[in-house]
Amino acid sequence: MKYLISALIVLITLTAVLLLVSPEKKRITNTVRNDSGSEFIQLSEGWTEYELAGPENGEPVILIHGLSVPMFDWDRQFYILAESGYRVLRYNHYGRGLSDRPRGNYDAGRYIRQIEDLMASQNWTRTHIIAHSMGGAIAAEFVKAHPESVDHLVLLAPALYMAEGNTGITLIRIPLLGDIMAMTALSGLLASRAEALFEAARIPEAEEYKNAFREQIVYYGFSRSVKSLFRHDLVKDLSDAYRTLDGRKTLLIWGSRDESIPEDHIKTIESLVPDLELKVLDDVGHMLNMEASQTVNPLILDFLK
Template identity: 35%
Template sequence: MIEWFFAGLAGVILAPTVAEVLRPRMGPSARQSAPGEFAELSRGVTHYQWLGPEGGPLVVCVHGLTTPSFVWEGIAPRLAEAGYRVLTYDLYGRGYSDRPRGAQEGGYFTAQLEELLAHLEVADRFTLIGYSMGGAIGACYAAQHPERLKKLILLAPAGMGHDLGPVARLVVNYGGFGRWLFMAMYGRSFRKGTETERDMPSSVPDIVDRQQNELRYRGFRGAVLASMRGILDRDLEEEHRTIAECGLPVLAIWGRDDDVIPISGMGKLAEWNRRAEHDVIEGAGHALAYSHSEEVLRLLRPALESAQK
């Protein structure tokens, strides 16, 4: 009897690992329907897409923790129609990009962006737009390379020391047990969270199904956990103060009803960078990039125009 008990316990413990190993890798077959192109970078393949006329003012868009570059589909084409040359790409661990292992600190993501820009031979200065975790990545990149940017635009940006709750703290702080708990629970939690957006108006077609499709592939869960333990596990006061000292123009756009990146982060950013400008979209939550894309575009247009002067 006791042998059956321990066998069952072992099965429960090993189940999340076995399930992850059995998931398909992101590879050529999964990429057959991907728009855009691919770059072989030092850590693996990165999927990217150009929109808009060559020679137009350059805008680079960085997505967040769990929504790949398709999150920009309600915004990037409209910027392209306005004459901007827009680059979107999938961060490692998401979308059609590879899922390399490693601690996902700021340098992990800024290196990917630096290598991609070098691969594409982008030498001109550009405006960087970062959404959610992409805002944290944007701040890290801007602090390292302010000379490359015309302006930094942040949508509901991470990096202000927000608290994701007791379960997230447990997952982040307790090594192997935290990883086991995350791998066992995250799929169900992610599906439940995204299902709440099923009836929400969205400028990105089928966004709930496309988000949930990320769970099919090996490495997505590990990438999310690595980011939670990495770039999302600290505030970016030093980076934002560096950006302020450099005089780089910054615009932050917040959702009034955001319960993931609370609007209280606006106060922290204002303290760290008194030159930063702020706008608030009433009635918007954390999904503002696709739930309120028209309002976001309305704020982006003058900000992008001012960056060209």
């Protein structure tokens, strides 16, 4: 009994310390949503933060952001596409921005269902998709599940195999150790990574985006959602999903200075999808949609015509 009580005290103390260290101190409430100025829609697994613009009769376009940078990822494409006559929808994944952080697995199925629900909410049966980084992995899985629902596909620095050579993901996948890391260090590590990406993009909004990124990590469920993501299928080798894109009109844009998506992964995707159109931008990094929007946007608009 004495040892049981001692173990219980240690467990309670450890839990208290972890909760104190964690940046997650707030809950996403209706008041938070109402005060944010954003639009929200109730989907099958929770509230999703989104934005919709462009003429109602325009061709639909869905923008899918990456691992951790929420939908402001698309600031330099969203309005241009809308002004060009497209009906454009950008949104935050579950666990990002002010979208809900539902319990359960953050696997490909959850991200696919979120897109299905968004399309159903707009009565869309087909759409163009533009996706960045991990968003490319989600897009490939969505096309695999619904090949009839996607017209043109644009992939910006798409993720193929996120777990390969990634020590952080490997550690998070270890039971208990990964749980402790998720509660104490994961949010900070992702914030530091995002800040480095914004700096490398050499954009005037870098400080604004750093602050905007950190706003999402103070809400309960952020690190839990990323931990679950790292423990499920989207971080594995997705060659089979990309292989299903063969024969589909696909544009892939990648920057030669990208330190997140290696060149050999891009070459692998190119080999799996022989018909894709590949554009390599010299001296451009992972946030190519921000850093090189003056080049990326015309490529996208020309491709969608």
